[in-house]
Structures are given as C-alpha cells and as structure tokens.
Amino acid sequence: MKKIFLSAVVMLVSVAGYAQHAVGEVTLKPTVGLNIANVTKSDGADPRLGLAAGAELEYQLADIVSLSGGAIYSMQGVKGNFEGVDGTIKLDYINIPILVNVYVVKGLAVKVGVQPGFMVNDKVNLTAGGTSVEVGLEEAFESAGVPEKVNKFDLSIPVGLSYEFNNIVIDGRYNFGTTKIIKGEEGNNSVFQLTLGYKFRL
Numbered sequence: 001m002k003k004i005f006l007s008a009v010v011m012l013v014s015v016a017g018y019a020q021h022a023v024g025e026v027t028l029k030p031t032v033g034l035n036i037a038n039v040t041k042s043d044g045a046d047p048r049l050g051l052a053a054g055a056e057l058e059y060q061l062a063d064i065v066s067l068s069g070g071a072i073y074s075m076q077g078v079k080g081n082f083e084g085v086d087g088t089i090k091l092d093y094i095n096i097p098i099l100v101n102v103y104v105v106k107g108l109a110v111k112v113g114v115q116p117g118f119m120v121n122d123k124v125n126l127t128a129g130g131t132s133v134e135v136g137l138e139e140a141f142e143s144a145g146v147p148e149k150v151n152k153f154d155l156s157i158p159v160g161l162s163y164e165f166n167n168i169v170i171d172g173r174y175n176f177g178t179t180k181i182i183k184g185e186e187g188n189n190s191v192f193q194l195t196l197g198y199k200f201r202l
Contacts (some may be wrong), residue, residue, distance in 0.1 A: 021060045026202045029070075029169060030055045033195030037076040039089070040177070041186040048088060050075025052193050056097065057202075064103045071096055074117070076189055089137065091181065091189070092121035097158050107164045115175060117154035117189075149183045156189060169197045 021027060032053040038045065056070030077091040099113035122137040141148040160173025177189030 021058075021066070021201075023060050023062060025060045027058045027199040028055060028202055029058065029197040029199045031070075031072070031169075031171065031195045031197030033171075033193060035075055036192045036194075037078065037091075038190045039078040039181060040188045040190050042078050042080065045078045045080035048075070048077040048079050048090070050077070050092075052195055054095075056197070058101065058199070066101045066103075066109075068099045068101055068111075069096065073120075074191070074193070076191055087124055087126040090121060090123045090125065091119065091137075093117040093119050093154060095154075095156070095175075099158065101162070109162045109164070110160075111162060111173065112157075112159045115156040115158050117156060119150070119152045119154065122150050148185065151179055151181055151183050154179045154181070154189055156191070160193075164199070167199045169199060171195045171197060 032051075035050045035052045036047045037050060038047045052072055052074050054070055054072035056068050056072075058066050058068040060066045072095045074093045074095045075090070076093060077089045079088045081087075095115050095117040097113060097115045099111045101109040101111045103109045123134050124137055124140040125132060125134045126140075135143070137150050138148065154177060156175040156177050156179075158173045158175045160171065162169050162171040172192075172194050175189065175191040175193060177191070179188060181187050181189065
C-alpha cells in the first residue's frame with residue numbers, strides 16, 4: 001500500500017510540475033474565431049453570429065500558471081423581431097481579456113479573469129417589405145419615442161478552456177456580461193467564443 005501511495009504521489013507531482021512553457025517565457029498568440037452572442041432578458045431572440053479576432057500575450061509565471069492579456073475585436077449583439085420588424089442589433093467591441101491560465105494536464109488549461117470592453121459600433125439593422133435600413137441604436141430608440149442611453153463600456157467575466165498542441169491553440173470561453181447594455185434597463189452581453197490561434201515565442 002505504501003508503494004502504491006508513493007507512486008501516486010510521484011505521478012501527481014510530475015503532472016503538477018509540468019510546464020507548458022518555460023517559466024519567464026513570453027508568447028504572442030494571434031487568434032481568430034466565432035462568437036455566438038446574445039443578450040440576457042431578450043426572450044425569444046436569436047443569437048448573432050460574428051467574428052472574434054485579435055492577439056494575446058502570455059507570460060509563464062510558474063510551472064503550471066500563466067498570465068495573459070490581449071485585444072480582441074468582438075462582434076456581439078442579438079437578432080430578433082422588434083415590434084413586428086425583423087432586425088439585428090449589432091454591438092461590436094474591442095475587448096481586453098486579462099486571464100489567469102492554469103495548465104492542469106499537458107496542453108490543457110483552465111482560464112478565468114476579467115474583460116473590460118469598449119464599444120466601437122452600435123447599430124440596428126431593420127428589414128421590412130424587402131427594404132433594409134441601418135441606424136444607430138440610440139437613434140432607433142429616439143425614433144420610437146423612448147430615448148435611451150447606450151453604455152459604451154462593458155465588463156465581462158471570461159471563463160473557459162484551451163488546448164495547445166504544437167503551438168496551435170483551440171480556445172473556448174464564455175463571457176458573462178456584468179454591465180447593462182442600456183443604462184437603467186435589463187440586458188447584459190452573453191457570449192460564447194471559440195477561437196483558433198498560434199503561439200510565437202518572443
């Protein structure tokens with residue numbers, strides 16, 4: 001029994017001591033992928049599919065722990081029927097994910113952090129009778145007689161997993177929005193993001 005216990009400890013230590021990259025190493029990861037975005041409290045709405053693209057820097061802090069930060073262009077929003085008119089609310093951000101990455105086994109990392117985001121586009125595309133029109137989100141509210149202010153800042157909590165093989169990284173994460181999109185109204189960003197990246201050692 002003692003030998004079995006010692007063998008198990010050795011195996012755990014060898015796994016826990018595995019470094020995905022050398023301590024102190026810095027890597028750059030360009031990344032591109034797909035967002036499946038929605039807005040909470042938008043009953044009956046459909047997700048908006050959009051682009052996620054950018055780059056992240058990662059610093060190997062310890063054997064199995066790294067810190068990363070980046071800039072991601074993220075197409076978010078929601079699709080649905082608004083007052084009998086089909087449309088898409090386009091909410092595009094530059095997101096700044098700041099993550100702690102824990103490599104639990106070779107190649108596999110669990111990640112969690114914070115993500116400030118800055119809105120760079122807020123448009124409503126409406127289609128009726130074969131005609132499409134696109135206006136700003138606040139302009140759409142004003143024309144409907146319900147002026148509302150759009151929050152240009154967003155804070156999300158990203159959690160996810162990534163798998164790295166030969167410097168190729170598949171990354172899946174969910175971004176929990178904590179900021180109301182419309183000031184004073186219910187509705188936060190809710191985004192599942194799947195990306196493919198490649199790590200370069202700096």
